[in-house]
Amino acid sequence: MKLTQNVILLLKDLIQIESFSKNEALTAQRIEKWFKNHNIPYNMRDNNIWAVNKNYDHKKPTLLLNSHHDTVYPNEAYTRDPFKADIIDGKLFGLGSNDAGGSLVSLIALFTHYYEYENPAYNLLMVASAEEEIAGKKSLRSLIPYLPKIDLAIIGEPTNMELAVAEKGLIVFDLSIKGTPSHAAHPNEDNPLMKISQVIEKIKNISFDKNSPLLGPVKITLSQINAGNQHNVVPSEVKMVLDVRVNEYYKNSEINNLIVNSLPCDVKARSLHLESSSIDVNHPLVIAGKKLGRSTYGSPTLSDQAALSCPSLKLGPGDSKRSHTADEFIYIHEIEEGIKLYIDLLKQIL
Template sequence: MRTDQNLLIKKAIGLLQELIATPSFSSEEDMTAQLLENWFHEFDIPYTRVNNNVFAFNKCFDKAKPTLLLNSHHDTVKPNGAYTKDPFDPQIIDGKLFGLGSNDAGGCLVSLIATFTYFYESENLNHNIIIAATAEEESSGGKGLNSLLSILPKIDVAIVGEPTQMNLAIAEKGLVIFDAIVNGTPSHAAHPNNNNAIYNTIEVLEWFKNYRFPKTSEVLGEVKLTVTQINGGSQHNVVPANVNLVIDVRVNDRYNNKEIADMLSREAPCELKPRSLRLNSSSIDKNHPLVSSGVALGRSTYGSPTLSDQATLSCPSLKLGPGDSTRSHTADEYIYIKEIEEGINLYIKILDGFLTN
């Protein structure tokens, strides 16, 4: 027996208001995890909590079947100084639900939880379903989704809930952050120096500005390399020994992160060290039945430039959710109530097409 959709929508909006009213910065999600536990208690669904992650299996879970993961996060960034509204006051004004985390990714999370609850008791599905409401996504911390993957059964395909206006992000760029050092000869500013690290940086910056990776992705386009930080020197009369740069590289699905690191380490005119290689790009075949089910409902496909917990998954994964990515991390963040209603209805229709054929 399936729970009434209108009831689930009403309950999901109420849960989102509770989540907004409860601060849940990355690694501080204890209280919002309790709110998620309350949902599963109310609907009599057995669940497991590990740290601040809460997950549950559908009632008819069968180890012989492949498994679909539904995942989104309940942590938030900290509110910025431009807020004009209380970030923890879940006001509804002109059809908009305001509050920190409403769009990223509370609307997605409650919509996926409602969808899981709708299918919880369904029999004869062709996939198992796991719902995982996870922590530390915004900080890429060690106690989020990545910490569950050794505990959960094998995941064959996943939907990661992030705001996509319910269109189908069939690929997502990976990320590698590099620390770079441009070396020179330290000296007193009053003396000649033909090896000034700051002047040497000009050539290095031009190299990064003009560098292009040869492989372009049909969905994600080029690898995007951006110098985002520069730091050098400590006082006016001293030429520093080096200048430090930070390089942000958004990786398409034609490369893995190690290939990117190897290429830049070999070719760049400075010392480079990657901070981590674990946040690889992700994708799902555009002809995958899950994608086809969404396309049949009129949803478009695209490649996403932003990073999510997809980066921790090794299976095919689809980024999909209500809300608009451009509102994420902005002042007076909001999501439309109608987006949550549409999100739950579309999730259910897409999964009906995928799980019952």
């Protein structure tokens, strides 16, 4: 299929353009060129670019097709040039090839395929978004007020084209244990370091009743402790960080209230925006995927689904285990099969 060949060339171009989060202007321009070449009107805001289907009808529900074109920085273990898009033994190498370039160009192919589709049941809204890797201020979330109302979404991330019907949310908490600073040689009954064990014990005793069959329990992890910088000085404060992964049965505000009220220290959430996401396993979109032999599962990793309030499905070619790894790659056949599956999936609901 010529469309498939062309989006693989598009992906090769995107790989060869540096597009770290906040610096995606040049990849946005390359995607813009795709829309121009296919006579598809589009809009841009910051480094986000979007378009709607030719027969858009504001009376109909809208299906969002979204993936991102920013990347993380390459890690030090790379043995290849991360910006060299080589195809070797059926593998397309390069930074962002798997996360999430393969999904992005496959969704662009899907959108282009159905762009002129007459009388669709859903409007199609294609968004190539920026700053996903850092959940930035100019990411998909910033775009929502400027887009048509979204009723359903497919978020393109590497899932081996299996149906990620739920995704854990995230809250990062900064904890502060206050005390009285002093010289280490003097008595001090208010040493904040001596209070750490009390806080840790309270953290260990926090429990959540709702256990998800897809995502498991809410997971609380103490990931950082920082205090003091001199051996002979008792610090005035101990700083700790909690990483909390939230299943679909809880709102982040509920988790925040429980943790704030449970711990004997100052607690502040960095953000409550990164909610868990899910779609009913009996939703027509999920049923359509199952008819194509796809299985359902819960994803522990975060995506732009967190910006949405509508039902959303995470689905895309590639393997999540390759994301952010050295010498990142995606198989060409994964893209080819992904495009076909996307097209067959939408055929059932459009």
